[in-house]
Amino acid sequence: SQKIEQNSEALNIQEGKTATLTCNYTNYSPAYLQWYRQDPGRGPVFLLLIRENEKEKRKERLKVTFDTTLKQSLFHITASQPADSATYLCALDEDTGANSKLTFGKGITLSVRP
Amino acid sequence: KAGVTQTPRYLIKTRGQQVTLSCSPISGHRSVSWYQQTPGQGLQFLFEYFSETQRNKGNFPGRFSGRQFSNSRSEMNVSTLELGDSALYLCASSLAVGARTQYFGPGTRLTVL
Numbered sequence: 001s002q003k004i005e006q007n008s009e010a011l012n013i014q015e016g017k018t019a020t021l022t023c024n025y026t027n028y029s030p031a032y033l034q035w036y037r038q039d040p041g042r043g044p045v046f047l048l049l050i051r052e053n054e055k056e057k058r059k060e061r062l063k064v065t066f067d068t069t070l071k072q073s074l075f076h077i078t079a080s081q082p083a084d085s086a087t088y089l090c091a092l093d094e095d096t097g098a099n100s101k102l103t104f105g106k107g108i109t110l111s112v113r114p
Numbered sequence: 115k116a117g118v119t120q121t122p123r124y125l126i127k128t129r130g131q132q133v134t135l136s137c138s139p140i141s142g143h144r145s146v147s148w149y150q151q152t153p154g155q156g157l158q159f160l161f162e163y164f165s166e167t168q169r170n171k172g173n174f175p176g177r178f179s180g181r182q183f184s185n186s187r188s189e190m191n192v193s194t195l196e197l198g199d200s201a202l203y204l205c206a207s208s209l210a211v212g213a214r215t216q217y218f219g220p221g222t223r224l225t226v227l
Contacts, residue, residue: 032214043118043204043218044157089157093214101170102216104149106156 002027004105006090012111019077021108023090026071028103030092033066033073038087038107047088048075080112115141118207118219126225132193135222139186139207145169146188147216148180151202160203163188164210192224200226 005024013019023033031052036044050057050066050073057064063076077084087109091102119138127133139146147170148160159172163182180190186207192199202223206216 034214036218041220043206043220044216046215046217049214101159101162101172102147103159104157 002103004028004090004092004103006088006105006108008108009106010109010111012113013080015081015112015114017080019080019084019110019112021075021077021088021090021110023073023075023105024071025092028071028092028094030094032093033064034091034093034102035062035064035073035075036089036091036104038089044089077110080110082112082114085110085112118205118217120203120205120219120222122222123220124223124225126227127195128227129195129197131195132191133195133224134189134191135203135205135224137188137190137205137207137219139188139205140217143207143209143217144186145208145210146182146186147206147208148188148190149204149206150174151204151221152200157204160190195226197226200224 003026034049035047037047038044048064050064052068061078065074087107089107090105093102121136145164147162149157151157161168161180162170166182177193182188202221204218204221206218208216
């Protein structure tokens with residue numbers, strides 16, 4: 001069966017460290033993989049998109065890798081800050097055509113302590 | 115530019131009732147998608163509309179329906195509510211079908227008693 005796993009429900013780290021969040025999937029062939037951030041009581045906010053033929057994408061302190069052989073994406077936040085505390089969702093998009101249907105993981109809640 | 119707006123923000127209904135939720139996309143966005151979010155199942159895709167036509171549908175029963183108007187605003191309806199329908203319902207808009215990035219609204223928190 002199809003499954004998206006985000007490695008843990010919660011991740012606690014010290015301010016200034018690098019947070020690494022994992023997204024594993026089985027029985028999917030995503031053309032794109034996206035990461036979103038969700039704060040309590042709010043809708044998800046798009047962070048980064050990476051295509052199947054890209055290995056890595058960066059944006060400021062954020063970095064995403066995508067390994068279609070391992071069926072895994074890693075999301076890194078360097079020099080983490082308490083303001084980075086939120087739930088992070090990965091989303092797979094298998095469609096390469098006009099129709100886009102995102103399938104989300106359940107998310108990882110990151111807590112950055114001062 | 116204003117973001118995606120959803121009304122109402124909170125709603126309490128009883129089993130058997132029906133409910134209609136509304137979503138106004140970002141100006142210029144023509145595609146609207148709906149998602150259900152629960153602690154147990156996470157964020158699940160309901161359907162997507164573009165140019166007043168349903169383009170894609172998730173695995174939800176027929177009690178869940180939607181529509182889109184000519185101004186791209188969208189509504190979703192849930193009939194014969196069940197306790198398990200209690201969830202956060204999120205609307206997301208994008209420029210067009212196939213545009214990968216989704217812009218989410220704040221959601222409508224539905225509680226079914």
